[in-house]
Amino acid sequence: MLGNDIVDLKLAKTQSNWxxxxxxxxxxxxxxxxxxxxxxNPDRLVWLLWSMKEAAYKIHNRITGVRNFAPTSLECSIRQxxxxxxxxxxxxxxxxxESDINDDYVHTVASCLKxxxxxxxxxxxxxxxxxxxxxxxxxxxxxxxxxxxxxVY
Amino acid sequence: MNRxxxxxxxxxxVKPYTEDVAxxxxxxxxxxxxxDLKINSANLVDVVLDVEEKFSIEIDNESMxxxxxxxxTIAIIEEKMNSNAGK
Numbered sequence: 001m002l003g004n005d006i007v008d009l010k011l012a013k014t015q016s017n018w019x020x021x022x023x024x025x026x027x028x029x030x031x032x033x034x035x036x037x038x039x040x041n042p043d044r045l046v047w048l049l050w051s052m053k054e055a056a057y058k059i060h061n062r063i064t065g066v067r068n069f070a071p072t073s074l075e076c077s078i079r080q081x082x083x084x085x086x087x088x089x090x091x092x093x094x095x096x097x098e099s100d101i102n103d104d105y106v107h108t109v110a111s112c113l114k115x116x117x118x119x120x121x122x123x124x125x126x127x128x129x130x131x132x133x134x135x136x137x138x139x140x141x142x143x144x145x146x147x148x149x150x151x152v153y
Numbered sequence: 154m155n156r157x158x159x160x161x162x163x164x165x166x167v168k169p170y171t172e173d174v175a176x177x178x179x180x181x182x183x184x185x186x187x188x189d190l191k192i193n194s195a196n197l198v199d200v201v202l203d204v205e206e207k208f209s210i211e212i213d214n215e216s217m218x219x220x221x222x223x224x225x226t227i228a229i230i231e232e233k234m235n236s237n238a239g240k
Contacts, residue, residue, distance in 0.1 A: 016195045022205070026198045026217065050195060069197055070218040145193075 001140070002120060003058030003095070003110040005051040008146025009043075009103070018046045027053075027071040035078060047106045048083060048099055052076045055110035056088035056095040058141055063093075107143075107150050121153040154234075156182075159227050166203045170196040182224040197221075210234060 018024060024033055024046075032049050039045040053074040060074075061067055076097075078086040086097045088110065098117035099108040107124060109117050123139075125131050127147040134142060139151040154162075164180050171177050171190040186192045186200065201217050204210070204226065210233035212220070219225045 012195070015193060016199070020199070020202065022202050023198055026201060026214075027195075054194065067221065068218040069194070069221055070214060071198075072214055073218075 001059050001062065001112050002116075002152050003055040003060075003062075004108060004122075004141045004143050004150055004152045005054035005058070006105055006107045006124070006143045006145050006148045006150040007047040007051050008105055008148050009047060011146030012047055013043075018043075029072055029075055032076055035076075035080065038080070044101060044106070045083075048078075048101060048108070049076050051099065051106045051108040052078075052086055052088050052097045052110070054143075055097060055108040055141075056090065059095055059110055059112060060090055060093060105145075105148050107148075109152050123151045123153075125149040125151075156227060159230055160223060162207055163204070163223055163226055166207060167192065167200055170199060180223060182222075182227065184223045185221055186223075187221060204230065208234060210237060 024036065028036065028049060035049065036042045036045045053071055053076060056074055073090055075089045076086055083101060084099050088095045088097060095110045095112060096114045096117065097108050097110045099106060109120050109122060111117050125148070130149045134149065134151055137151065139153055141152050143150045160180065164177065167186065167190060168177060170192045173191050176189050184190065186197060187194060192200065201212055201220060205212055208230050210230065212229060212233065216229045220229060
């Protein structure tokens with residue numbers, strides 16, 4: 001099973017103020033806040049960790065049928081020397097993530113299986129060139145934010 | 154504050170985070186922040202923080218987990234305000 005999440009960094013800048021008092025505490029664990037604080041680019045770390053949680057939640061929600069808003073229960077682990085590969089733990093489950101990070105967006109693919117992400121086909125479209133009939137392409141997961149539409153197969 | 158007044162307060166709080174004017178106008182107890190108002194999930198944190206400020210309450214993670222609808226939010230506000238009043 002796959003989950004994905006894209007964050008349009010331009011929209012995120014105006015849509016969310018993560019420096020607002022209390023914001024990080026509601027979303028991130030102490031360890032994740034440490035990653036953010038010790039990063040040269042905290043803004044990028046915030047959205048990387050957020051997209052990891054969202055991508056993992058999309059799988060977990062389908063498996064368990066539980067819908068909730070408990071971002072701190074999804075615990076991200078990353079290696080600071082290579083931010084692309086990570087894992088997200090929730091309850092007894094682990095989801096493995098691979099992220100694409102650039103100046104425009106962060107896109108994360110999550111999978112139940114380790115190293116599964118290498119076999120995943122990803123398609124990212126940018127407005128105005130969005131794929132209108134993406135619902136007919138039988139994507140395993142779809143994420144849409146700001147200018148971007150991301151599909152995984 | 155009665156339930157209608159709480160709904161009105163919630164409506165004002167969520168207004169900056171939704172572009173769906175029609176859904177906002179018809180807000181009621183069964184309104185879902187994400188499904189109906191299309192609020193971005195990162196902005197749901199802002200809604201939680203705004204509710205905390207507006208009602209002078211503290212929303213723990215366990216309560217926040219349930220805060221997906223207006224109905225659940227009213228229940229949390231009432232519960233926290235009652236426990237504040239008892240202090």
